[in-house]
Amino acid sequence: MPKRRRLRPVTDGFLEQAPVRIVVAARLRAQPGEVFRELTEDASxxxxxxxxxxxxxxxxxxxxxxxxxxAVTLRGGVHFVESVVGWEPPHRFVYRVEQTNLPGVQAWMEEWLTYPAEGGGTDLRFTMAIDxxxxxxxxxxxxxxxxxxxxxxxxxxxxARCAGTA
Incomplete structure (x- = not known):
């Protein structure tokens, strides 16, 4: 893997304007507070x-x-150094990649949004934004x-982890 290098710092607007965006929506049984805690309290x-x-x-x-x-390492050896730029319990968790060894990437940000779902549970939206x-x-x-x-x-x-079944 190449050496780590600094990425361009970006702000919230990048989540909507990035040239490459991957958005995933899901419905969870767990409540937003439980999901937010699992996302944020213990990254390990x-x-x-x-x-x-x-x-x-x-x-x-x-x-x-x-x-x-x-600090996050993916299977395959890709490494990220990130800064948390949004922490709004229990609805919003955002981090920006500051450094990576992934070649060619210039900017990267990810956002996790959690809201109460109609009928119970959580509506989750994950956005990955890359330049x-x-x-x-x-x-x-x-x-x-x-x-x-x-x-x-x-x-x-x-x-499943939030529900204690994982």
Whole structure:
């Protein structure tokens, strides 16, 4: 894997304006507060429900919130250093990738939104927003359905974990 390099810092507007966006919506049985806690309180648990993640953790001491750093390594060796830029319990968790060893990426941000679902449970929306040169867009574009499937499977395991059945 190439050496880690800094990405361009982006703000919330990037989530809607990024050249490459992957949006996944799901309905969970768990309540928004339970889902938000699982997403945010202990990053080291992510590999238990998101199988693409090999390791994850906050880089500083608690309490965590906006400004906290995270380090994430995916299976295959891709590494991210992230900053939490949005922490609005129990509805919104956003982080921006500050550094990665993934070649070609220029900016990256992800957002998790959780809202009470009609009839109970949680409506969740995950957004991955990326900017990269056209050659990288061309590689990411056909991978979008697989990424979406991976996120949906992770969200199903997240829901089972929240329900205590995982």
């Amino acid at each position: 648990t992510w590999p238990l429900w998101f199988r693409s993640v090999r390791t994850a953790g906050y880089t500083g001491p608690p309490p965590y919130g906006t400004g906290a750093g995270r 990269a040169p056209p050659t990288v867009h061309a590689a990411v574009w056909p991978a979008r359905p697989g990424i979406a499937r991976s996120v949906r499977a992770a969200v199903a395991r997240l829901d």
